[in-house]
Amino acid sequence: MASDQQLSAIKNSKVLMVGAGGIGCELLKTLALSGFQDIHIIDMDTIEVSNLNRQFLFRRSHVGQSKAKVARDAVLKFRPSISITSYHANVKDPQFSVDFFKEFNVVLNGLDNLDARRHVNRLCLAAGVPLVESGTTGFLGQVSVHLKGKTECYECQPKPAPKTYPVCTITSTPSKFVHCIVWAKDLLFAKLFGDKNQENDLNVRSNDGHSSSDHSEDVFEQREDEDVEQYGRRIYDHVFGYNIEVALSNEETWKNRNKPRPIYVKDVPTGNLTQQNGNMREDGDLSAMASLGLKNPQDVWSLAENSKVFFEALKLFFVNRPKDIGNLTFDKDDQLAVEFVTAAANIRASSFGIPLHSLFEAKGIAGNIVHAVATTNAVVAGLIVIEAIKVLQKDNDNHRMTYCLEHPARKMLLMPAEPFEPNKSCYVCSETPLSLEVNTCRSKLRDFVEKIVKSKLGMNFPLIMHGSQILYEVGDDLDADMVAIYSANLEKVLSELPSPVTSGTMLSIEDLQQEFSCTINIKHREEFDEEKEPDGMLLSGWTQPSTLNKNELVGNGGSTSNALLAEGTENATGKKRKLSDISKPTTSDGSGLAESGNQNQPESLDDDDDDDLFISDDLESLTKKKRSQ
16 A cells, blocks of 8 residues: 555656657556656657557557547546646657756656657756656566666666678678668668669669660669669669679689579569559558568568569559659658568578568568567556656665566566666766767768767757857757858868867867757877778767676666676676675565566667667677576
């Protein structure tokens, strides 16, 4: 039974929920049933059919509607006396300022992407509001509490970078199906349906007799004298046939590798699939599978079937979606895009002797999907509410970071651990200066803004200053002259800016919306490894202490805290923490049991829903390591 103190803290609180997806639905229900009276929800997404298997507040009739609004209406049906305010909006919108966050007693995150998490973390720090973070990935999950100045913030430890692959492996020597997926998604799909002017390794000129002697013709340009079917066959022969032959001409490459097999249209019998009536699925999505009568997404198609899907998907794009051509990027929720990428990846896999995969499997790899488990979402939501109640009671000594994973020695499925203290090297909450190695004579201010300030530092409206000189600023209140000056600065190399940025320069970067600032010390560097350092810049200073083993960190999935679960490792303050120090979950603190099972980790962080979120490859490897002991 809850004490009078708990009930009072709950009823008098004002709570902000960010995210109304898999975790969010469970969380809103649990908050309402626990007695919370004033709840606000922010979510920018609309409901999709794929959400319905676990986001239980939604029904098929709700598809296309706001998640936040429908979740509010659903809960008010069984708790009509409470106040729930919904915002169908992006949490990064200007209306959700630091002053807005100050209205709340606690913020509860059920988010699905790193960028939004960082933004909320900074707003909570600026507003001095406690944050409870969470996330799930299949049977794994975690919940953590972040109190300004008392525990580490979300960004106290760097998050594992999305896995990348060497360009040469993707373009020339794939050995795994994921290599074929990356090739089909980031090279072929992008070249056919995205920016036509981009250059990539698919632009090897054809020897089909149509190219000019100086090889000036782009193979991917549709000719005036060919229809879509002829165009598709020419592209097929080029990327799966001729390009493979070009690769085979380098005999040194294949001395210790199995040689690929060029595949041409004439070699593949595609006449065994007949056109069906209609090219739409039941949900209204344009589909090559529907057009060809292929119904089960878990079937592994033959080479002939993949080839047929390739041609049919290409035709449907050009005939039914011509306005999209030239502007598309791959989206795992675009059925036709998934079909095309699956077919192209399988044809390439067949060429290189790699096992073929079903559309269901290929979509998971291409979209970095780990399929959701509703029970995990429910357990994590319960843990969020438990920690929120502790926050409201000012019970700061009893907060726990809780991990949903199997502890083989104790047969535990929930593992609580004490929160870590702030990392003194964190550039967000400890304001530690960063260092940036960059070629100041070649890199433009635009490169710095896009690759470092926005991508690495997560700022939305940056202000960049060198001393008292403003080099760049974003804002609606800027006059036309200032906008022109800052736009011109973007195209200048760093060393040629009005206030030159050279080795030893200290830049101040500020985001007024987040009320966050940091400093970066510039170090000039002549050369960078294009494979290992593709940005041509190297940011450092924001790292975990050298005593920590990166492979023993629980990283950037739903939660933020990097609890060390390996025997005898140290936390950010140097304090030893062992598995034996982690308290056992008991019914008194509300912990329960989560399901457990093996998971295939995705290749990189995705931003769809919390079901697609991953904690980190490190967590999975750690789980496996402990099971083997």
